[in-house]
Amino acid sequence: xxxxxxxxxTIRTLSNLxxxxxxxxxxxxxxxxxxxxxxxxxxxxxHQREGEEVFQRDVEQRFCIRRSTASRTLKHLEDQGLVQxxxxxRDARLKRLVLTDKAQAIHQQIQRGIRDTEExxxxxxxxxxxxxxxxxxxxxxxxxxxxSAPGREEPQGGTSExx
Numbered sequence: 001x002x003x004x005x006x007x008x009x010t011i012r013t014l015s016n017l018x019x020x021x022x023x024x025x026x027x028x029x030x031x032x033x034x035x036x037x038x039x040x041x042x043x044x045x046x047h048q049r050e051g052e053e054v055f056q057r058d059v060e061q062r063f064c065i066r067r068s069t070a071s072r073t074l075k076h077l078e079d080q081g082l083v084q085x086x087x088x089x090r091d092a093r094l095k096r097l098v099l100t101d102k103a104q105a106i107h108q109q110i111q112r113g114i115r116d117t118e119e120x121x122x123x124x125x126x127x128x129x130x131x132x133x134x135x136x137x138x139x140x141x142x143x144x145x146x147x148s149a150p151g152r153e154e155p156q157g158g159t160s161e162x163x
Contacts (some may be wrong), residue, residue, distance in 0.1 A: 102106050
């Protein structure tokens with residue numbers, strides 16, 4: 001299968017372009033601070049779940065990353081003064097993740113860049129096309145997280161290309 005006609009090659013190309021575009025639109029960290037793209041995603045996730053108890057395992061599950069990656073990312077965010085791990089009353093071994101005020105301010109800047117990038121990415125697409133893409137992406141993700149890849153299934157109910 002040619003690279004440019006493969007699903008994985010297309011996703012890789014889009015991922016590279018999206019990362020590059022996002023880095024253009026998202027403000028660079030202040031002097032002395034360094035946070036990764038993953039760190040930005042984690043901060044956004046924590047912001048979305050503000051007021052809830054969020055733990056490292058939630059970050060691992062949300063981003064499909066290993067414990068070591070989540071631990072390293074969170075440690076780095078802690079060192080930068082962006083995230084705190086606070087004990088939970090019912091079990092002192094559990095540490096909930098909370099954004100600091102510094103992280104909240106950075107998050108607002110990042111969100112503006114993300115909105116701009118999302119608008120550029122979906123320009124010329126209808127709401128239905130966006131929903132169709134998201135549905136297909138969910139299937140791809142499910143295929144990759146399901147373990148072994150089954151063979152392709154034939155469409156149900158005839159040979160129509162549309163479901």
